[in-house]
Amino acid sequence: MAILVLSVSSVFAADHLPSWNEGPAKKAIIEFVTKVTDEKGKDYVQPADRIATFDNDGTLWTEVPTVEAEFTKVQMAKMLKENPELKKKEPYKTILSKNKTNIADLSKKDVMDIMARTHSGMTEEEFSKEVEAFFNTARHPKLDVPYTKTAYKPMLELLNYLRSHHFKIFISSGGDTSFIRVVATQVYGIPSENIIGSSFEDKVVEKNGKLEVMRTGKFDLLNDKENKPVGIQQHIGKRPIMSVGNVRNGGDVEHLQFSSEGEKLNLQLMINHDDAVREAAYSEKDGKSLNAAQEHGFEVVSMKKDWKEIYQ
């Protein structure tokens, strides 16, 4: 009788993913985690190799709008106030002539220029303070909550579920590493040293008699697309057994493919933004991410069908 009770209680163990609807995605996650943590199974992976990498924007929190782009707009406004002569120069002249700035519409060169002007020329500590100030005041335009509250509830559950099974969780994002670091622990429980993002070259300077790390305006790694495996290799040195990204611009195709080609059992999730009512519906013109999902066996997660709730 005691044995029976025990078995029943372990089969119907607490649902670690209550915001996920029953379906192929939830099933794939639970089967994968069960297999790689079963010490007696053929697919067992030791904790040191339970590496999971997650894209950030559109995967862990909403990218409508992209949070760092909102920060950039705020910083650009500050910068133009301090350097009014720039208002007459491009791309700022055009940006100011429009009612709404859409940074995504600008050329790569202009974006780089804006990024360098708003994200560099200060120490890492000073930059962190700018980012903190943004998060303390900015609110999501539709949800009317601080951006730190725009993380997806099903993903927060997934992170906790993986952590309880001794996975090491990293962010692999196109966003700025130092930007993400400011909130990653608070929002996701992911520590500062587990953030792999884009970066500027840094250099050491002496400031007020102390060594400080200064952000130069020169880009280092742009951690997107084919550079995501590079960032993962350099930072971790192992292929992740689990990688998660989302459909938008094909930015996570190589990220997930790199994981899928490892020798150990592995799982990839490709989040599809198909929920116009609860979040947003968008797709790719070339269908790159969903085609890659089919080709490489990534599990596609439908926000509409697979997620019971979106936000906390």
Next chain:
Amino acid sequence: MAILVLSVSSVFAADHLPSWNEGPAKKAIIEFVTKVTDEKGKDYVQPADRIATFDNDGTLWTEVPTVEAEFTKVQMAKMLKENPELKKKEPYKTILSKNKTNIADLSKKDVMDIMARTHSGMTEEEFSKEVEAFFNTARHPKLDVPYTKTAYKPMLELLNYLRSHHFKIFISSGGDTSFIRVVATQVYGIPSENIIGSSFEDKVVEKNGKLEVMRTGKFDLLNDKENKPVGIQQHIGKRPIMSVGNVRNGGDVEHLQFSSEGEKLNLQLMINHDDAVREAAYSEKDGKSLNAAQEHGFEVVSMKKDWKEIYQ
């Protein structure tokens, strides 16, 4: 009586550092760890911020000879066998004309050329296999043990002591990140993702239908001297509360200084190689490291006086 027994047993708790002689260095370590882990004390540091960074060569294991330089010689010999035409070209012609190759005597340009030829132009996986093969066969010339047995016993005890107090331990080395990764877990218990070293730029290539990360011949960060704080900032994003390096060429001065200028209680150890009998005695012409120790308050560790034993 029970209380008395308890107090006595905690005061005379197991010595975590049995290979360290009683003295100022051991005392400084124990006092520091006790203070930063005392939840009720003013110097308490939460586990997430208990970051410790260690140089590798000459700090965690012997650098007489430098292990990676020995690997480089082996790879150079292989490379010259496969490309005999190089034997007539510099710097190889000069190197081969001498009985003994001392890579440290070569110009920086020549070293870079040799490094690129022996360390790049292959995938990260292929490079790891070359390094593994080296460690499986090479032996330390004097100690006659595999290089994986040349770690300093007092330092292995220190790593364990810190880990038992929930420190996160990173290597900050001038050596090649991927080279160190091959043995860091086995030798030090430090995981792959906690290695900050020098690196070549990587790029993704498709090889046999799989994405592989290829080591280009172009140097990325040379993680030495003033670049050590840069590597730490980029990888961890926090100032270490403890940093350990050694006297040789001033390579750890900025590393330790960066830690010493943090706001939290911190400790730096500068290992001094002054034991000609048991290991080696060497110093710096300009005395940079020991001068910096005095200026910034680093604790100097004398291998001769502070260490009861050197090797396992």
